[in-house]
Amino acid sequence: MDGGLAHRRVLEHTDLDPQKPIPQEAEITAGCVIEPGRSYGFFTDTTLCIGCKACEVACKEWNSLPSEKGPMTGHSYDNTGELGAHTWRHVTFLEKLDGATTMPPYQSNWLMMSDVCKHCSPAPCLEACPTGALFRTEFDTVVVQQDICNGCGYCVPACPFGVVELAKEDGKAHKCTLCYDRLKGGLEPACAKSCPTDSIQFGELSDLIARAELRVAKLHEQGQPKAYLYGTPDGPGTGEGLHHLNAFFLLTAQPEVYNLPPKPTRPARNARPSFLAGLATMAGLAVAAALVGVGRR
Amino acid sequence: MTRWNGETYHGRQVTKPSSFDWKVSAYIFILGVAGSAQIIAAVARPNRSLETQARLLALGGSILGPLVLIRHLKTPSRWFNMLRIVRPTSPMSLGSWLLTAFGGLSALTALGSVFGRRWPFARRISEAAQGPAAVAGAGMSVYTASLLSSTSTPLWAAAPAPLGVQFGSAAMAGAASALALLQRRDGEDEIAQRLERLALLAGGTEMLASQAAKAQWRRAGVAPRGTPDALIKGGGTVAGALLPFAAHLLGRALGGRAEKLLPEAASLAMLAGGAAMRHGVLTAGNASARRPGDVFRTTQR
Amino acid sequence: MPSLGASYGRGAATLPQWDLANADCVLVMGSNMAENHPIAFRFVLQAKQKGATVIHADPRFTRTSAMADIYAPLRAGSDIAFLGGIIRHVLENDLWFRDFALPYTNLSTIIDEEYRGPEELDGLFSGWSAEGRRYSPASWQYEGMMMPSSLAEAFIESEGFCEAVKRLQDGPTPKDETLQHPRCVYQILKRHYARYTPEMVERVTGCPREVFVKVAEEMARNSGRERTATICYAVGWTHHSTGVQMIRAAAILQALLGNVGRPGGGILALRGHTSIQGSTDIPTLYDMLPGYLPQPHAMKPHRTLPEYLESETNPTGWWHNFPKYAVSLLRAWYGAAGNAENGFGFDLLQRMTGDHSQLPMTVAMRDGIIKGLFVMGQNPVIGGSNSRLVQRGLAQLDWMVVRDFAETETANFWRDGHIIRDGEMRTEDIGTEVFLMPASLAGEKAGSFTNTHRLIQWHDKVVEAPGDSRSELWFAYHLGRLLKEMYADSAREEDRPIQALTWDYPVDEEGEPDAEAVLREINGYTWPEKQQVSGFSDLKDDGSTACGCWIYSGVFPKAGENRARSRKPDGPDGPGTHLGWGFAWPDNRRTLNNRASADPAGQPWSERKRLVWWDEDAGQWDSPDKVDFPPTKRPDFEPDWAGKPAGIDALSGHQPFIMIPDGVAGLFVSSGLKDGPLPVHYEPIESPVPNLLYAQDANPAAKRWEHRDNRLHETGDPRFPHVLTTYRLTEHHAGGTPTRSVATTAELMPEGFCEIPTELAHALGIRSKDWVVLSTLRGEVETRALVTDRLRPFRIGNQLVWQLGMPWHFGWEGMATGDIANVLTAVVGDVNTAMHENKALTCALRPGRLHRGER
């Protein structure tokens, strides 16, 4: 992405006292001002991902999340495995080599993608949460309030992407906050800021989508016809009731190989049919009960 | 986009299984029985003894159930946060309120039965509460089905309507069986037989619903396997319907003490079967959430 | 670095990383750039987004390959065959940039008639002495004159050297512009590489012919007036017994294609540690003084300062200024103690007697010759070749000081080392006294980094170091201070150097010396007034100036102006040379030899690739960069040979390589390199296959240390059939202490492993995560298997060769542990740099675990 604006702001600030924080630093690092009332999200462009995992480390460092060191998985270079209570960024690695030497442009023989909470709109986890611990912030992101969560665990099966999880330690649900604390301070999320290749781009949703569509067109003309967006309105990554994902992706292979469902849907839509069918049954059985005359003496 | 070729990401799970275990199954079972008991109570009049037993059964359930449920919370001390908000999109939120209402109403109805003789006003309150209690009871019997089906767990989400019918009829079968047993103990064999007939009817419904669910699951490609599958079959179809039918027929044929003992065995089988079926569905769901294939098959474009 | 020095005049990257964004083609070869230089790789991706072709040539398909348009698989150690093939392709098909290469390289220069090449001598050059196992470069010289090297050591052992080189001042070097003369470099090159045909490249490297040709064509297509291509390399090239010549081959190719000194064109040497470039500029190397001045040698005419200056000063080219830099350095070190009698203190400098680099040092420790060792910011038990030899060596020491922020494997080898685990030694029998001292890390101290493209950047102290941690500066300063106190009143001659040393850095209340004071001295000042000099042009050879490192001069031009600290990037509309950001040596020039970005007449080769041009009206060179050329020397200037011109005056206005005595890029290098004037393909010292190009298998001049603890494998030894290469993972850093001892990085690559090609794994019944044992005559290691298609078999000649890869980051300390790859490697190396050959050796592989002797 072109940091034109960003550079200008750098120039303005190079004379500033290094001790003082720069107001709206995101304007320099991500080229966008962060204000309540607007929608923010991530455009993760997998064609620029070099699998360095800086995003994973930055997230754990900023949020002081514990390490979950296990033995090596043997799944290519992915030793993280999956998103969870203590892992809010996860870089996937899938090898599809078959001896290729010349390849369609942009990593299509060793797929890497930095996965994260999609901050869905509407968000199934939030819709399931009975306590209101999960809420939508002023930046249109989805966050768990730790002091309110009572560990009912209902958000876990609700999430179509297996993101949110209960921590063994405190029994509460944890997931990416889209750096709520940093956004409040005008800072770009830690993972995006640390990404050396701008594979993770943070910004206002409308800008990101526009930028992403241009990128797809560019890739098509550069000889990568397989490039498409996952999670933009009505595209792959959305389905009945699930309108769009604030954290969306540019992919070059079918979603399944990135461990993403092609057409996730809004679980809450199942509530009515099952409830009504159930009530009808009960009505029927009530009548039956009367007819068999359980009350007659 | 190209059709899925069966390839997964190193065979890893996509969605995460719920943390729901036997406690949740038990809760579903207990409040199913309690809820349906209130329906029976509503139609039991003028049979006071049955009405009272039904109301007390409901009250008991609405006290025991929550205790089990709270045990399943990872932070039980914060169970009351459930009543912080009303979230219309969350069956668990609505369910919590419904449970609260049901508990209260059950208490009121019980009030009339217990103190009705001494304090007439108590009777009047319970009369007034009985209708709403029955409606809430119906809700209690089925809302757990919508709770499970409004998730991204492939098996739970694949057959919402049949699941509602399954859970509801199982609840009624359980309540009727439980009361039948009590009536038999009181020597009210005739009432008991009518309740047993109701139970068999509900069991039959549940068996059909189970078949419907099975069919939908198979079509979606998320058919349950192993133990959970056995629990659903064994609990829902065999113990929940076929065995009881057989027992009753046999009882008739043999006559004598068998005519009393076999129906009692049938009622017990129905209660056990209902609980087993619920646990089967719960665990089958958790297993399907772990299978990437189940998730991808149910989320194709 | 000698390779770039010998070819272009300076041993450093020719362009800044960000200039990669201007390239039309980037060939990454001998580096896994995306994993080990992610920030620099950012600019490769920017170029790619603009449509550039990215090529990765590597034995393994890596995260860099995943980003490339073309991936060229090749067997470890076969790069010269590959690059030689491209050179041949370019020459045979006339794809080279004639207008550039003819005037700007020594392509037309005529070589001595005594010269014979490997095509005639079956793998050897003329001048080889079998008993001395070394070359004499006498027959590699220009016809009728001797070419001194532009590297640290200009002197060549041969009688009458000084007279012979003086002939450079008599007139232009012998040339045949028509390139017809059979002994002109062009004809020699064609003969030399004639046999490097695509077929031969495929047979030797294992790279499919069509892929190789595609690479060659892309490089050629993206070169010329309108387009430029860059080559990025790192230790995938340097870690070979032919490492220097691999880089030479790249230098020859880039000069032929006109990809030197131009935007988006050049050779980017990706240096290692944050300041590894700095540690060659102001060297931790034994054979150089700061600024690439030669270390006095006991066997050379270096007895006195005049003799040293006489024998090491090039008559022509910029290095003619050598005396100014040498004398100023001596003044900085010995100050008032230096005088006419002792040659400004030259007599106090110790003389070297041979190779004192890490490899022979290791052997010397093992043999009990070296008694004490300082290990500061190193972890040789993991990083050093032949780790068991290193551990045995450490066990022979009397004392060892380790300065690190954690207890490294080097610090506790006596407790947990292989020699202990194997029961070879018992802890109680090891006499080495180990002092482990806490070191403060970068953020905990002020100082400068010199990054991969010579950019000196200052960093301030941002946090207090924990506990008793101290900086290197603190340690070195107080060690020196105490030594001076101890020897203050000694009368012994050998203690003079310590007594004479100037050691007057101001310290703060904690006793921490002022790092900027050191940088001020490095920049240089007038003597004795101590007024900062503005740059190396101010330096004198009469002792009136002092300068710690001439190439850095200008970094601190006046009191209070530390240019390494400046942080002013160009704006989006700016030129993009970012002259306001840090300070790049020399003289803040960002692109070296940038005079070459203009044609001989002084006009840019094309608007698209405009960088430097001659402004006739102003009568000087103009550029958004600092011009790497005398500012007002006209493009049409010709030396006045009648007046025996010296130094830069002996170079014309269209000879951009000012550090080189004849002002042009050295395709054929007459002196300075110990293994030949041109790159030749040799097999690694350990190889499963013979050399298919010549009778000579390995580099004859390569360094070998015969030692019972350092046994080598014969070519094609059936017991060790596989090629093994070692490398890095982006998740860990070098010896791993900084990453394996930190939870958030340790979990990313939690265990050591060996990458095994799928087919071989199947044949041996190995699955990922299984234990496997790798062995060589140096030792055995056990590690996990990672089975992958990213490594593939190579068909070499008519033989199938399997290649294994093992990251070398792991050890027994920290949270992510694994066995040490360097237990397998041998102490052998490149003759020019004494750099080890850890990128290509042979080994055996078997499934299962290693049963070590109990303690």
Ligand SMILES: Nc1nc2c(c(=O)[nH]1)N[C@H]1C(S)=C(S)[C@@H](COP(=O)(O)OP(=O)(O)OC[C@H]3O[C@@H](n4cnc5c(=O)[nH]c(N)nc54)[C@H](O)[C@@H]3O)O[C@H]1N2
């Ligand atoms: N993350 C991270 N970054 C680092 C470091 C680190 O430890 N971790 N270390 C720093 C240091 S000290 C250095 S020196 C640099 C090193 O930077 P690199 O040179 O990139 O490091 P390596 O991974 O050792 O080797 C690079 C590649 O060389 C390939 N290779 C091996 N043999 C050959 C060969 O014969 N020909 C060719 N063409 N390729 C070959 C290997 O397969 C490997 O992919 O990285 C620096 N950056």
Ligand SMILES: Nc1nc2c(c(=O)[nH]1)N[C@H]1C(S)=C(S)[C@@H](COP(=O)(O)OP(=O)(O)OC[C@H]3O[C@@H](n4cnc5c(=O)[nH]c(N)nc54)[C@H](O)[C@@H]3O)O[C@H]1N2
């Ligand atoms: N087989 C094989 N062997 C290799 C290589 C290879 O590719 N393959 N690569 C080679 C290369 S290129 C290199 S550069 C070497 C690297 O080999 P080493 O330099 O021995 O390895 P490092 O781990 O980088 O050692 C640096 C140590 O310094 C410590 N440190 C960090 N900062 C500071 C500081 O400010 N002060 C002090 N006192 N200590 C500090 C770190 O904790 C670490 O322990 O390894 C070489 N060895």
Ligand code: SF4
């Ligand atoms: S991805 Fe899952 S956790 Fe994240 S917002 Fe969507 S539903 Fe919630």
Ligand code: SF4
């Ligand atoms: S676990 Fe916490 S966040 Fe998740 S649904 Fe229950 S209360 Fe809400």
Ligand code: SF4
């Ligand atoms: S946005 Fe913040 S919390 Fe979310 S993944 Fe990135 S760094 Fe972690």
Ligand code: SF4
């Ligand atoms: S930091 Fe960027 S490039 Fe590195 S893994 Fe994460 S997304 Fe990929």
Ligand code: SF4
């Ligand atoms: S770790 Fe430091 S030196 Fe290495 S790439 Fe990242 S920023 Fe550059």
Ligand SMILES: [Mo]
């Ligand atoms: Mo290095």
